Amino acid sequence: MKLRGPRQQARERDAVDPLRHYRSRFAQPLARDGREAVYLCGHSLGLMPLAARALVLEELEDWARLGVLGHHESRRPWIDYADAAREGLALLAGAQPVDVVAMNSLTANLHLMMASFYRPTGKRTRVLIEAGAFSSDRHAVASQIEWHGLDPARELVELRPRDAGGTLAAEDLEAAIRDCGEHLALVLWPGVQYLTGQAFDCGRIVRAAHAVGALCGFDHAHAIGNIPLELEADGADFAVWCSYKYLNAGPGAVGGAFVHPRHSAQEGLPRLAGWWGHDPASRFAMQPGFVPAPGAAGWAVSNPPILSTAPLLAALEIFRSAGPQALRRKSVELTAYADALLAALGGQDIEQVTPTQLTGRGCQLSLRFRGGRERARAVLARLEQDAFLLDFREPDILRIAPVPLYNGFEDVWCFVDGLRTALEATA
Ligand SMILES: Cc1ncc(COP(=O)(O)O)c(C=O)c1O
Structure with a gap:
């Protein structure tokens, strides 16, 4: 299947990301249906470095x-x-x-x-x-x-x-x-x-x-x-x-x-x-x-x-190997990319709570559902069904974190696309 433009662009950005190899140094969790999850929950529990198993x-x-x-x-x-x-x-x-x-x-x-x-x-x-x-x-x-x-x-x-x-x-x-x-x-x-x-x-x-x-x-x-x-x-x-x-x-x-x-x-x-x-x-x-x-x-x-x-x-x-400055650089690029895609969704359904200026945030983005708790729950259920691992905080906040060590631009693209689908399905 031919990819739609923006996803292809996300892949191209991942392909030239100097930190892209670090993803393979982490175990990738599966969603409940057995598919590899799109993991955006590093603000809650970071992924397992594969080297941890050997050290333990x-x-x-x-x-x-x-x-x-x-x-x-x-x-x-x-x-x-x-x-x-x-x-x-x-x-x-x-x-x-x-x-x-x-x-x-x-x-x-x-x-x-x-x-x-x-x-x-x-x-x-x-x-x-x-x-x-x-x-x-x-x-x-x-x-x-x-x-x-x-x-x-x-x-x-x-x-x-x-x-x-x-x-x-x-x-x-x-x-x-x-x-x-x-x-x-x-x-x-x-x-x-x-x-x-x-x-x-x-x-x-x-x-x-x-x-x-x-x-x-x-x-x-x-x-x-x-x-x-x-x-x-x-x-x-x-x-x-x-x-x-x-x-x-x-x-x-x-x-x-x-x-x-x-x-x-x-x-x-x-x-x-x-x-x-x-x-x-x-x-x-x-x-x-x-x-x-x-x-x-x-x-x-x-x-x-x-x-x-x-x-x-x-x-x-x-x-140590990736370097904190390089990680921060990528983190800033990932969140800026998320901002741009989220903005294209329009602001009727969700409001970004996290500040947009770079010094005012790390990699976590918190999104508030304007439609209230029930809508938020329905959107979350749909996202989970579609293999996204993220989290929800009562009453209406969805938190995602594109973590520069193991997330990429395509993860961000998939999330925003999944969110759009979930919002449409629950409208
Ligand atoms: C901001 C903050 N403070 C405190 C805690 C509690 O941490 P612990 O259970 O390790 O004491 C957490 C846990 O997630 C946290 O996010």
């Missing part, structure tokens, strides 16, 4: 072969296994390797960071977050406030966008920070908002927070591996992330954290400690005094989960 198997083999000796004698000794992730994470976080650490999970890391960096004193007790923050972040912040014997109804400040369900203006965030002023202890902000896909200028937020004497931390779940980050240069106090989205490390994989060196260098900073955060040079002396490991590793509490860190190592190697 090697750890299982080494465990079987060596038992406890594997801590020191396996191919990648478990004793300092998590250190192998630091260089790759640092590259994506915009930090020095010593200032990042792979550990725990996102929410657990958020609690550990807040134990050190949310220390309400005197008037300075408030935490500023976005209204509509990811539920786990809100629970973590509210429970930290209560943990200090304070009332979230007073101390948790939630900034709403001007238009309900819309994106947030940087000036409004700065104004909210100024309004809190000397009452503000911490700003906790996402690098990319999970629902709208809006990306923020992190440096600008840090500067505004620091100007009123508050600290500033980030939830980079949807940012790391998606947009360029400069945590250290921006002066962020801390950041946390998970690695199962854009980092492709697998369901529930080990999370990560960044701590700015001005804090890790500070002696006596309160923290919730465990033996894996103790200086490795004397960790096994098992003495009562806690001597923090240098950098962010001083916040680790437990020995690392080897089987969930192995896929992260496989994925970080792919990032």
Whole structure:
């Protein structure tokens, strides 16, 4: 069958894409009917790097072969296994390797960071977050406030966008920070908002927070591996992330954290400690005094989960090889291409929630159905039936992410064409 022009053009763009070979380094999931899916759900769960299987198997083999000796004698000794992730994470976080650490999970890391960096004193007790923050972040912040014997109804400040369900203006965030002023202890902000896909200028937020004497931390779940980050240069106090989205490390994989060196260098900073955060040079002396490991590793509490860190190592190697700048370039081209195709659909049925300017987004695009929830559900069902894997957030948001590592222009073309068909079928 002769292809219609635009699809052929999409294929031609894929054919000259210098990153096209990376797709074959990931397992391609199947739709429910057994066809290869058009996978646009990397904002939720990234695809499996094929190399992850071999790395996990090697750890299982080494465990079987060596038992406890594997801590020191396996191919990648478990004793300092998590250190192998630091260089790759640092590259994506915009930090020095010593200032990042792979550990725990996102929410657990958020609690550990807040134990050190949310220390309400005197008037300075408030935490500023976005209204509509990811539920786990809100629970973590509210429970930290209560943990200090304070009332979230007073101390948790939630900034709403001007238009309900819309994106947030940087000036409004700065104004909210100024309004809190000397009452503000911490700003906790996402690098990319999970629902709208809006990306923020992190440096600008840090500067505004620091100007009123508050600290500033980030939830980079949807940012790391998606947009360029400069945590250290921006002066962020801390950041946390998970690695199962854009980092492709697998369901529930080990999370990560960044701590700015001005804090890790500070002696006596309160923290919730465990033996894996103790200086490795004397960790096994098992003495009562806690001597923090240098950098962010001083916040680790437990020995690392080897089987969930192995896929992260496989994925970080792919990032290193592809290069973050090249990935960002392709990401920008893919989303611009999606914009152009979506615009041709006309705006009657869907509205793009994600900002269109490039600095205001990563690869996620959030589309709101104007026809409401029932229509949205019907369109989603049709798209799923047509082998698209994407996701829907109540009440009316469809999220897609053309991920530059494994998606191409033809995926974007197919999605918009599939959306057009689904909209027509449900009109
Ligand atoms: C923005 C954001 N914050 C927090 C979480 C919770 O992560 P975890 O279950 O790894 O703690 C998620 C999970 O998807 C998320 O997207």
